[in-house]
Amino acid sequence: MGLTAEESSRLAALLDTNAEKLTASWTDTVTASLRGRLTRAELLRQVNDLHGAIVEALRSADFDLTAGGSGSLRAALVDLSRSRARQGFSASETAVTVFALKRALFDVVDVRSADPQVLGDLIAAGLMIDDLGLFTFENYAKTREELIADQAEQLLELATPVVKLWEGVVAIPLVGTLDSARAQVVMERLLETLVDTSSPYAIIDITGVPAVDTQVAQHILKTVVAARLMGAECIISGIRPQIAQTIVALGIEFGDIATKATLADALRHALRMIEASRKGRSN
Amino acid sequence: MTTDLGLGEPQVLTIAADQDVVRVRQLVRTLAVATKLSLVDQTKLVTAASELARNTLVYGGGGGAEVTVIDGGRRKGIRIVFSDDGPGIADLDLALTDGYTTGGGLGLGLSGARRLVDEFDIDTAAGQGTRITVTKWAR
Amino acid sequence: MERVPVLKIGDILLVSIQVDMQDQTALALQEDLADRIVTTGCHGVIIDITGLDIVDSFVGRMLSSIASISRVLDAETVVVGMRPAVAITLVELGLSLDGIRTALNVELGMELLARARAAESDDFDLDLDLDGFGSSATP
Known part of the structure; x- marks a missing residue:
């Protein structure tokens, strides 16, 4: 939604001539709402940046936030919402930085004695500020979502360590519920570790997995097949009795995949295979 | 608002010879990297594109590929449309069965490609040519 | 064509595939390898696909063919260096x-070939008790 060219240029002039008074009152409102978590000097700098960007956008043409002339204004708003989101400010604490301009405008313009054209401009300015606020809020939400996604990813990595047990043997002890997304991460990390450590044997220990459904079993099976395609063998250990029962009940074929009761058994099995291949008999 | 990567503007390639299949793979890979698909998703999409481009060449007698970066709101994706004016596919269910082939291949092209993408749509009839649309979303 | x-x-033929191969290049490789196995008398072939960022059904079929052809020519083939993303995609x-x-x-591929050869010559010695004649197969 945009403003006409006349409205834009009149607003630009209004903002520009009253710059000092505007930014002062604007900054005061923001400072009060943030209750001292950012210094007034810092906020004044941000408000000045925003003010400059808005005037520039208004001057470039008939104002439209999505148009090319508003590029640096958009950038300034994105910067603002990103830094607020990262610093842990709430959504309204972020939006107020933009909306405070409205109150500041009312302080500068004498609303009661203004002529209809000024009032019209003020309404137009109000609509513009709503746009800026909405844009800021959207970017704030986007940044928060990114933060959450990043944290979820970090958590996944923490929860799936791949350890080297022996020369040529790596193990991945799985703990907790395996959903599809996590199973995928597990699969990729295990296969990458096989390459990085050039280990031909991998042990997938599921002692800490409370339940196995068809999807999880499929993911484990796919991992084993993918590892074979790359030239490595997987051994599955720690299958608890209930899980063995579900696996059979679900009709999942583990085929010729080696399964062992404990991690220790699995390691022994892997070492035996390595020893056997060293003697050249396993092939 | 985002104008990078030519969002929404399809890039069109002709598939008429062997090396065109390579060019389709390369274009899809470039766009997949730019759209920030994960490494595994890039690999899946490029593999699917390779299968389908070869199908267009071998079974469709040549045609075209149209690659577009699309915006699905919260995530971006890549959409590829393969089209040819070849003989079309008479029995679609059969063609989508693992192991079914008329061209001496492994019969994994169509069914395999379908498993590698998020969305798969096929529009064909005997004598009407074939149009396959696949989409992969960035996670 | 490259x-x-x-x-x-x-005693080994090493092929390192670095380029995004056209289908014709893949077919030519298949022929070249068969020729080289015969002219060199090698008993092992290693195909290094570290450089391939995708393996589609066509390349997969080429690898299978090479393995079968070389087996007929008394050579063992090992494919090495498959990337994780490629393996995951192939499974799908x-x-x-x-x-x-x-x-x-x-x-590891070379070790595998060496063991395969050693196992073969061991069996030979054991089964026929030809110790006195010396081992002909080991280099």
């Missing part, structure tokens, strides 16, 4: 590369 070079290292595609031996890297 050709993939085939190197002879001791449904390609199992039956009959192909694989190893994580060239070094």
Whole structure:
């Protein structure tokens, strides 16, 4: 939604001539709402940046936030919402930085004695500020979502360590519920570790997995097949009795995949295979 | 608002010879990297594109590929449309069965490609040519 | 058309695929390798696909063919260096590369070939008790 060219240029002039008074009152409102978590000097700098960007956008043409002339204004708003989101400010604490301009405008313009054209401009300015606020809020939400996604990813990595047990043997002890997304991460990390450590044997220990459904079993099976395609063998250990029962009940074929009761058994099995291949008999 | 990567503007390639299949793979890979698909998703999409481009060449007698970066709101994706004016596919269910082939291949092209993408749509009839649309979303 | 070079290292032929191959290049490689196995008398072939960022059904079929052809010519083939993303994609595609031996890297591939040869000559010695005649197969 945009403003006409006349409205834009009149607003630009209004903002520009009253710059000092505007930014002062604007900054005061923001400072009060943030209750001292950012210094007034810092906020004044941000408000000045925003003010400059808005005037520039208004001057470039008939104002439209999505148009090319508003590029640096958009950038300034994105910067603002990103830094607020990262610093842990709430959504309204972020939006107020933009909306405070409205109150500041009312302080500068004498609303009661203004002529209809000024009032019209003020309404137009109000609509513009709503746009800026909405844009800021959207970017704030986007940044928060990114933060959450990043944290979820970090958590996944923490929860799936791949350890080297022996020369040529790596193990991945799985703990907790395996959903599809996590199973995928597990699969990729295990296969990458096989390459990085050039280990031909991998042990997938599921002692800490409370339940196995068809999807999880499929993911484990796919991992084993993918590892074979790359030239490595997987051994599955720690299958608890209930899980063995579900696996059979679900009709999942583990085929010729080696399964062992404990991690220790699995390691022994892997070492035996390595020893056997060293003697050249396993092939 | 985002104008990078030519969002929404399809890039069109002709598939008429062997090396065109390579060019389709390369274009899809470039766009997949730019759209920030994960490494595994890039690999899946490029593999699917390779299968389908070869199908267009071998079974469709040549045609075209149209690659577009699309915006699905919260995530971006890549959409590829393969089209040819070849003989079309008479029995679609059969063609989508693992192991079914008329061209001496492994019969994994169509069914395999379908498993590698998020969305798969096929529009064909005997004598009407074939149009396959696949989409992969960035996670 | 580009050709993939085939190197002879001791008793082994090493092929390192670095380019995004056209289908014709893949077919040419298949022929070149068969020729080289016969002319060099090598008993092992290592195909290093570290450089391939995708393996589609066509390349998969080429690898299977090479393995079968070289077996007929009394040579063992090992495919090495498959990237994790490629392996995951192949599983999804449904390609199992039956009959192909694989190893994580060239070094492990060479060990695998050496063991296969050693096992063969061991059996030979044991079964026929030809100790006095010396071992003919080991280099």
